[in-house]
Amino acid sequence: MKKRIDEIYVLRAMACLSVILVHLSAEPVVTLKRSYILSAFTLLNRAVQYTTPAFIFISAFLLFYIYKDKDFKYFSFLKKRLSTILIPYFIWTIIYYAYFIYKGYYTFSVSFFIKNLMLAKMCYHLYFILTITQFYLLFVVFRFLYKKYNPHLLVILSLIINVLFMKYIYFKYVDRFFMQYLFYFSFGCYVATNIDYFRGLLYKWKYVVFTMHGGIIIYYSYQFYQYQTLKKSVNGYLVNMTWFVFSFLAILSLYLIGVMISKKSKFIFGICKQVSDASYYIYLSHPLILIISNGILNRLGIISIFGRFVLNFIIVLGTVVPSSIVYFNVKKKTMPLIKSKLGLSKYKKFKGILNKN
Numbered sequence: 001m002k003k004r005i006d007e008i009y010v011l012r013a014m015a016c017l018s019v020i021l022v023h024l025s026a027e028p029v030v031t032l033k034r035s036y037i038l039s040a041f042t043l044l045n046r047a048v049q050y051t052t053p054a055f056i057f058i059s060a061f062l063l064f065y066i067y068k069d070k071d072f073k074y075f076s077f078l079k080k081r082l083s084t085i086l087i088p089y090f091i092w093t094i095i096y097y098a099y100f101i102y103k104g105y106y107t108f109s110v111s112f113f114i115k116n117l118m119l120a121k122m123c124y125h126l127y128f129i130l131t132i133t134q135f136y137l138l139f140v141v142f143r144f145l146y147k148k149y150n151p152h153l154l155v156i157l158s159l160i161i162n163v164l165f166m167k168y169i170y171f172k173y174v175d176r177f178f179m180q181y182l183f184y185f186s187f188g189c190y191v192a193t194n195i196d197y198f199r200g201l202l203y204k205w206k207y208v209v210f211t212m213h214g215g216i217i218i219y220y221s222y223q224f225y226q227y228q229t230l231k232k233s234v235n236g237y238l239v240n241m242t243w244f245v246f247s248f249l250a251i252l253s254l255y256l257i258g259v260m261i262s263k264k265s266k267f268i269f270g271i272c273k274q275v276s277d278a279s280y281y282i283y284l285s286h287p288l289i290l291i292i293s294n295g296i297l298n299r300l301g302i303i304s305i306f307g308r309f310v311l312n313f314i315i316v317l318g319t320v321v322p323s324s325i326v327y328f329n330v331k332k333k334t335m336p337l338i339k340s341k342l343g344l345s346k347y348k349k350f351k352g353i354l355n356k357n
Contacts, residue, residue: 003195005065006269007258012058013272014254016279018048020286020320023125024312027294028305034229037306039221042229046221049243050250052128053184057251059132060188063139064146068192074140081136085280089120089129092284096123099288120176125287127176134178135185146189158186166240184247199259206256213253216246274325277332281324289316 021044028041067077097113100106100122116122120130145154162183174180191198202209220242227234262269275282293315297308 004262005061005195006262006273007255008058008061009276010258010261010269010272011054011251011254012279013275014258015051015054015058016275016282017317017321018054019051019125019283020316021045021048022051023287023290024309024316028309029224029228032305038229039225041309042225043217043221046224046246047217049220050247050254052131053181053247054251054254055128056132056135056181056184057188057191059135060139060142060185061192062188064143064189064192065195067139067143068147072140072143077139078136082133085129085132085136088280088284089126090117093117093122093126096126096288099291119173123287125283128283130176131178131181135181138178142186142189146193151190151193155183155186155190159183163241163244166244167237183244184251187248187251202252202256203259209249209252209256213246213249216242216249220246275321278321278324278328281327282320285324286316286320289320 025041025045025048029038029045032038032041093113093116097106097116101108106112113122120126120128162179162181165179165182169179171177178185223234223239223242226232227239258272261272290312293312294308296315297311302308302311
């Protein structure tokens with residue numbers, strides 16, 4: 001019997017809400033002048049920049065945990081996973097394109113739409129879809145390697161390859177190329193194969209993990225403040241490595257918090273599970289609501305950066321999160337009924353054809 005992995009749902013909920021905070025805090029960190037409030041927003045913005053690696057880690061963990069000992073049929077797996085992720089992505093790409101055309105930002109062009117659809121760049125947050133799709137395609141390779149070879153060596157090798165890739169290779173769309181996040185997907189597979197060992201080791205060193213996580217948030221924020229606000233030159237590779245280590249420590253730290261919450265508070269875990277289940281819809285839709293909210297605040301003449309942040313926070317979280325949860329639960333309850341009715345209808349139609357013949 002497989003062990004419960006409730007903490008992974010808490011981690012996904014925290015990562016989901018962190019994505020919203022990344023986008024909400026973007027305006028303050030690029031518009032405010034040097035001040036204590038800018039420092040606070042910089043700290044917040046940097047502290048939640050771990051989200052893409054975290055989602056990749058979570059995806060790998062859940063995939064490997066589910067399919068580790070389960071019968072694995074590659075094309076059936078792809079059909080299920082890609083339809084789940086790509087159909088909503090296609091719909092929301094259309095929605096964003098239609099909205100931008102309505103606002104006069106773009107004009108209608110089939111070639112423009114196809115290009116932005118394929119590169120996942122119709123809206124700034126969609127690049128993740130292209131990245132995770134690559135990992136879905138490659139999951140069969142990771143599954144084979146982690147079942148056949150030593151997982152400790154594999155995770156170390158993936159770390160070395162990832163670091164070398166970030167040092168020596170760069171191109172325009174590197175942010176959506178799977179090699180940029182290779183270690184995190186590999187690490188997710190590794191944790192799924194060694195869940196008891198990982199939990200025990202992590203809990204043993206929890207105070208060290210929390211301290212290191214807090215320390216690197218401060219350094220990462222200071223680093224960003226240096227080149228963003230003070231316009232000082234910095235080593236690009238050092239910045240990338242800081243983000244890389246920060247993201248790893250954030251995953252460890254928040255995983256620990258997930259373990260604590262899932263064990264000690266059923267109420268908070270229940271909320272996190274709801275957010276986790278609806279996280280993909282929250283992710284897809286929240287930038288549209290943020291764009292609309294900013295437009296409303298502009299028309300109302302609200303120019304206070306702090307005030308805009310608070311109002312955007314209330315509007316976006318107050319609409320996107322509950323509506324996505326409701327949508328997920330309604331879909332979850334109605335889809336089996338729709339499928340069963342469609343199946344019955346097809347059966348009756350087929351039976352009618354047989355009777356006629």
